[in-house]
Amino acid sequence: xxxxxxxxxxxxxxxxxxxxxxxxxxxxxxxxxxxxxxxxxxxxxxxxxxxxxxxxxxxxxxxxxxxxxxxxxxxxxxxxxxxxxxxxxxxxxxxxxxxxxxxxxxxxxxxxxxxxxxxxxxxxxxxxxxxxxxxxxxxxxxxxxxxxxxxxxxxxxxxxxxxxxxxxxxxxxxxxxxxxxxxxxxxxxxxxxxxxxxxxxxxxxxxxxxxxxxxxxxxxxxxxxxxxxxxxxxxxxxxxxxxxxxxxxxxxxxxxxxxxxxxxxxxxxxxxxxxxxxxxxxxxxxxxxxxxxxxxxxxxxxxxxxxxxxxxxxxxxxxxxxxxxxxxxxxxxxxxxxxxxxxxxxxxxxxxxxxxxxxxxxxxxxxxxxxxxxxxxxxxxxxxxxxxxxxxxxxxxxxxxxxxxxxxxxxxxxxxxxxxxxxxxxxxxxxxxxxxxxxxxxxxxxxxxxxxxxxxxxxxxxxxxxxx
Amino acid sequence: xxxxxxxxxxxxxxxxxxxxxxxxxxxxxxxxxxxxxxxxxxxxxxxxxxxxxxxxxxxxxxxxxxxxxxxxxxxxxxxxxxxxxxxxxxxxxxxxxxxxxxxxxxxxxxxxxxxxxxxxxxxxxxxxxxxxxxxxxxxxxxxxxxxxxxxxxxxxxxxxxxxxxxxxxxx
Numbered sequence: 246x247x248x249x250x251x252x253x254x255x256x257x258x259x260x261x262x263x264x265x266x267x268x269x270x271x272x273x274x275x276x277x278x279x280x281x282x283x284x285x286x287x288x289x290x291x292x293x294x295x296x297x298x299x300x301x302x303x304x305x306x307x308x309x310x311x312x313x314x315x316x317x318x319x320x321x322x323x324x325x326x327x328x329x330x331x332x333x334x335x336x337x338x339x340x341x342x343x344x345x346x347x348x349x350x351x352x353x354x355x356x357x358x359x360x361x362x363x364x365x366x367x368x369x370x371x372x373x374x375x376x377x378x379x380x381x382x383x384x385x386x387x388x389x390x391x392x393x394x395x396x397x398x399x400x401x402x403x404x405x406x407x408x409x410x411x412x413x414x415x416x417x418x419x420x421x422x423x424x425x426x427x428x429x430x431x432x433x434x435x436x437x438x439x440x441x442x443x444x445x446x447x448x449x450x451x452x453x454x455x456x457x458x459x460x461x462x463x464x465x466x467x468x469x470x471x472x473x474x475x476x477x478x479x480x481x482x483x484x485x486x487x488x489x490x491x492x493x494x495x496x497x498x499x500x501x502x503x504x505x506x507x508x509x510x511x512x513x514x515x516x517x518x519x520x521x522x523x524x525x526x527x528x529x530x531x532x533x534x535x536x537x538x539x540x541x542x543x544x545x546x547x548x549x550x551x552x553x554x555x556x557x558x559x560x561x562x563x564x565x566x567x568x569x570x571x572x573x574x575x576x577x578x579x580x581x582x583x584x585x586x587x588x589x590x591x592x593x594x595x596x597x598x599x600x601x602x603x604x605x606x607x608x609x610x611x612x613x614x615x616x617x618x619x620x621x622x623x624x625x626x627x628x629x630x631x632x633x634x635x636x637x638x639x640x641x642x643x644x645x646x647x648x649x650x651x652x653x654x655x656x657x658x659x660x661x662x663x664x665x666x667x668x669x670x671x672x673x674x675x676x677x678x679x680x681x682x683x684x685x686x687x688x689x690x691x692x693x694x695x696x697x698x699x700x701x702x703x704x705x706x707x708x709x710x711x712x713x
Numbered sequence: 714x715x716x717x718x719x720x721x722x723x724x725x726x727x728x729x730x731x732x733x734x735x736x737x738x739x740x741x742x743x744x745x746x747x748x749x750x751x752x753x754x755x756x757x758x759x760x761x762x763x764x765x766x767x768x769x770x771x772x773x774x775x776x777x778x779x780x781x782x783x784x785x786x787x788x789x790x791x792x793x794x795x796x797x798x799x800x801x802x803x804x805x806x807x808x809x810x811x812x813x814x815x816x817x818x819x820x821x822x823x824x825x826x827x828x829x830x831x832x833x834x835x836x837x838x839x840x841x842x843x844x845x846x847x848x849x850x851x852x853x854x855x856x857x858x859x860x861x862x863x864x865x866x867x868x869x870x871x872x873x874x875x876x877x878x879x880x881x882x883x884x
Contacts, residue, residue, distance in 0.1 A: 266740055273736065277729055284722045324744075325737055332733065575723035601727060608730045615737050709826045711852045 263324035264316050270328035271312055275305045278335030281576055285343045288577030300342075303364060304335050307371045318378045319690035323623060326689065329616045330667060330682045333609075334367050334675065337668035339576075340596050344589040347582035359589055359670040366672035370679030377683030384688050388631045391444030398438040399480070401430040406487050419490045431493040432664075432677035435500075435642050436684065442501055443634035446508040450630075454509035477501045482525050489535040491526075492653075492661030496645050498522055503641040504634055507624075536659075543659040555660070558584055558592065562654055566598040566606075573602030589670045591662055594654045610651065613666070617644045620685050626692035636688045639681050788841055789869060789882035797878030798824050806843070806882070810836040813875055814848070827852050827876030835867070835882075843867045843882055852876060 279301040286294030308331045315322055342360035350356045381387070387394070404410060410421050420427040446453070481494035502518030505511075530536050538555045546559035561584040568574065579599035584592045598606050620640025627633045646666055653660035664674035792811060794802045804811060804821065811820040814832040823832065829850040837843050846864040847854040854861045855874040872879045 263740075263744070270733075270736065270740065273733055277726075277733060280729060281726060284719075284726055287722065288719055325740055329737065572727065573723065575719055576726065578719070578723075601730075604727045605730065608727070608734055611734050612737075615734070615741075618741070711827055 262320045264312075264320065267315070267322075267324035267327060268312060270324065271308050271331060274328040274332035275301065275308050275335065277332055278304060278339050281336060281339040282342070284575070285339060285346075285577040288575060289343075289346050300338070300364075303368075304331070304338070307331075307368055311371050311374055314375045314378050315686060318382075319686050321690050321693040321695075322686040323619050323689040323693065325615060325619050326682055326686050329612055329619075330679070333612055333616075333667035334370075334679075336609075337593070337665075337670075337675075338363055338367065340593055340668065341589050341670050343577055343600075344582055344593075344596065346577075349582045350585070350588060353585060355586055362672070363670050363675070366675045367679075369672070370676040373676055374679040374683040377680055378687060381684070381687050384632055384635060384684065384691065385629060387440045387635070388444050388447075391441055394437045394444075395441040398434045398441060401434040401437065402480070402484055402493075404430050419488055419493060426672070429664075429671065429673035431490070431496075432673040433680075434493075435496065435646075436639065436677060436681055438497060439500065439504075439635060439638035439642060442504045442638050443631055446504055446634055447630045450508040453505065454511055478521050478525065482529065486529060486532075490662070491529075491536055491539070491659070492646075492649050492663035494525075495522065495649055495661065496642060496663070498525075499645045500638055500642045503645075504638050507637045508634060539659045539661070543656065546656075554586070558586070559656065559660065561585070562592055562595045563656055565595040566655065569599040569602040569606075571603045573598075573600050573605055576600050590664060591650070591660070591669065592654060593669045594651055594665050597668075598655075609668075610647075613643075613647045616640075616682075617647075619689070623685055623689040623692055627688055628692060628696075632688045632691060636685060636692075639685055643678075643681065789843060789867075789884055791883055792821075792835065793881050793883050794821070795872065795879050795881050797876070799878060806837075808837055808841075810834055812848075813878075813880075814850075821880075823875065823878055825876040825878050828878065832875050833861075833873075835873075838866075845873055850875075 279297065282294060282297050282300055286292065286297065308327075311327055311331070315327060338360060341363050344350055345358040345360050351358075404421050405419050407421075410423075419429055419431050421430060422428075478498060481498040484490055484494045484497070498518070499522070502514060502522075505514040505518070530540050538553055541549055542553065542555040542559040546556040546563065549556040550560045551557075565579070565581045565584065569579065573579070577600070579596065581592075581596040581599045582588055584595060588596070594606075594609075597609055601608075617640050620636055620643065624633045624636035624640065627636055643666060646663055649658070649661055650663050650665045650669075652658040653663075664671045666678045667675060790806055792804045792806055794800055799821065802821065809820075812831065812834045813819055813821045813823060813828070814830050815823055815825070815828050816830040819831070829848075829852070831848045832850040833845060833847050833854045835843060835845050843866070844864045845854065845856060845861065845867050847861040856865055856867065857871045857873075867873065867882055869884070870881060872881055
């Protein structure tokens with residue numbers, strides 16, 4: 246019978262790995278920053294910038310290495326995370342290089358060109374990304390280090406206030422100085438503490454979700470279950486008080502509340518978290534002068550711009566966004582260098598706002614949004630509870646960081662002095678965020694990898710007989 | 714650099730940036746609505762066609778059968794699983810025999826405790842009329858509440874029950 250040749254069999258076709266999609270997007274993501282670089286060069290000097298070829302090759306090489314490693318070690322990983330991160334990093338490099346060219350900034354005593362350093366840090370970041378993918382074969386290994394990572398995160402957070410090691414830079418004590426390099430341990434603590442939260446909540450989620458009393462429509466947890474959330478709250482307040490760093494404390498506390506909510510599905514945690522952070526913020530704002538200045542600059546920067554640097558910066562930033570308009574002034578043709586100090590780190594988003602306008606700002610926010618979306622998608626697709634919580638924690642931290650910086654720069658919330666992931670000048674941030682993307686890619690590889698075929702079972706014996 | 718060039722570059726850059734965002738969203742879209750079983754069936758059939766051309770003698774009967782199927786007006790074109798764990802699965806009917814059962818080489822592998830490993834088959838006869846035949850299963854195959862004893866033609870829209878699974882032929 247010829248039926249055999251024509252039989253349709255339904256079997257699982259190989260799940261697409263989407264690596265070629267990633268390669269195409271990656272080529273695109275390298276081409277866009279090169280175009281931006283050309284645009285800046287033409288606008289500033291009227292000629293094709295001399296470093297264009299080297300810069301393009303450098304970025305392309307880094308992206309290529311990252312892609313090959315993903316192809317080899319994380320075949321089924323999400324195809325969007327790497328191109329999105331590469332694009333943001335490349336555009337950040339262009340924006341930093343553009344600000345390096347500004348004569349106004351170069352005239353300042355506290356300014357040093359950053360582009361070369363940033364390219365080096367990006368390469369280090371990619372190296373860490375590669376390292377994460379090669380060493381971390383399975384993210385569930387991290388589960389073993391739940392409590393060790395809590396200790397490590399605490400140590401990382403305390404390091405900046407250790408005398409002799411910490412460096413007080415412009416009011417915030419979030420840096421440590423090691424042999425000429427200043428490192429921001431908080432950026433790495435963000436990842437380490439996500440390990441602790443996910444490991445802890447995975448074990449305790451049932452106790453937190455079920456053993457609760459109902460009070461005024463909210464489920465209140467038992468006192469002993471409340472312990473950890475109070476500890477984290479107190480810890481983030483202590484960071485705020487001793488290190489004057491509103492951003493980091495907001496990040497940690499917000500991340501914990503997000504993960505609690507995801508683990509327990511109880512809205513009451515969000516309500517409690519918001520109340521506690523609001524309470525904490527009010528208390529600290531009325532005591533710490535550093536934070537108070539930021540709050541004043543947020544409420545009305547134009548009143549105090551003569552007397553306070555924070556206010557003056559804020560007015561410049563608002564002007565920058567305003568003069569950008571809808572389509573922007575064009576790369577290299579804005580005056581965002583008037584912001585002066587920290588124009589290429591905390592305030593780099595203002596340069597986007599002026600030179601690319603609202604259209605560009607929206608595109609950048611969407612790029613961040615897509616990274617976060619892929620992170621949450623990874624969490625949804627992950628098969629193990631630890632991976633789910635870990636992916637949610639990392640993408641939640643990323644989202645909070647983008648919100649805190651972009652919101653601060655645009656005057657939505659008080660400015661907190663965090664770095665825009667991948668865009669801002671600063672080694673720790675770029676390196677830590679590449680590691681974060683590496684872990685997300687590892688989890689998404691595990692999540693999207695097709696499930697192993699079930700063991701063949703003796704079919705006939707297991708057929709149950711219907712009894713009338 | 715002339716004003717015009719810079720304006721074109723400025724707008725061009727924004728366009729390229731947005732193009733990237735749109736392409737990325739398209740990738741997400743194709744990720745969400747990836748493979749569909751119906752497409753797979755028809756594609757596989759298209760792939761096997763060259764092989765058929767290479768061996769015309771062996772494949773003549775099914776081709777004739779397919780033509781006969783096409784010629785019949787109102788003949789069913791697909792098999793749809795309407796109940797059970799495979800609900801929503803469709804298989805294009807293109808003149809091939811469809812076997813149902815728990816065995817791994819069945820066309821439709823039933824994950825159903827009440828189905829036998831080789832439970833039933835559905836095939837077209839010479840006129841292109843689809844026939845269902847019980848293959849000696851433990852719990853029987855039901856066509857619209859009557860247990861099958863002989864190969865029976867399938868009226869359009871009649872449910873065929875196999876264990877917890879119900880299938881139908883549709884146009």
